[in-house]
Amino acid sequence: MAVLVWIAEGTWPACVDAARDHAPAGADVVLLHVTPVDVAGAAHGAFAGLLGRGHPERDPGTRLEHLAAASADQLLADAARRLGRPCTRQERTGRAEREVVAASAGADLLVLARDGDRTHLGPRSLGPAGRFVVDHAPCPVLLVWPETAPGSAAIPPPQPSPPPPPPRAPEHR
Template identity: 70%
Template sequence: MDVVVWVVEGTWRACVHAARNLTPPGSRVVLLHVTAPDVPGAAHGAFAGLLGRGHPERDPGLQVEEFAEVAARHLLDVAAAELELPATAVNRHGRPEEEVVAAAEGAGLLIVARDGDRDRLGPRSLGHATRFVVDHAPCPVLLVWPEQAPGIESIPPPPR
């Protein structure tokens, strides 16, 4: 079985621990990070629009892309070391929710972490991208809390 583990800054450790503890023997593990185009795109746009027409060699977006790549590789390396299982590290580029769903095609399990409001149980504990992934994943999804889950007393009262 292929197990895809979505590695995201801030919540990756819970996903890696779940994979280490729950992955069946003989499974292939893929540590997946997605680099979104937002920040490099903003740097490219600001440079082109305001600062650097005619000087593409000074585009700060290129340096931002390079920094993002280095940060992603470092995060995947740290996650792989903590996983303590053989794994393939993959860094994709694009809209995270779309890239994660595409990477999960054919997988036996996708492990993701809650990334929204973590003070109470409920649907707001999922951010936009994670909600999309949970709703569209082409395989079973294991949804983990990045820290201790709140108690059931945190469930909001029913609407009137």
């Protein structure tokens, strides 16, 4: 069994705990982190366009790429330590939701955490990236709460039923 665990800042401990609790002992566990390209790309663009033509050694985008890589390595190391069993660490760069879906192509289970409004139950507890992954993953998905789930009191009351339509007058021909 191949289990893919999406490691994202702020929610990864719950995902790792769920994988540890639900993946069979012999499962191949892959911890996946995705670094977005937009921040370093914006820094590269700003530097090239405004500040530093001819001085690539001063490009802040390069420094941001190195910082992001170091952060991802540390996050994956922490996740592997918390998992406490053999696993593979994988780092990708791109749009998180698309990279997670692509990586899940060969998985038997994908573990991810809610990434939206976690104070209420319901569809808004999934952000755009999480919703995309849940809707497009080609394998079963284990969706976990990063912290204790809100109680059922967070469910909105049912909407009142609309009144029935008025009776129709008979048609004359």
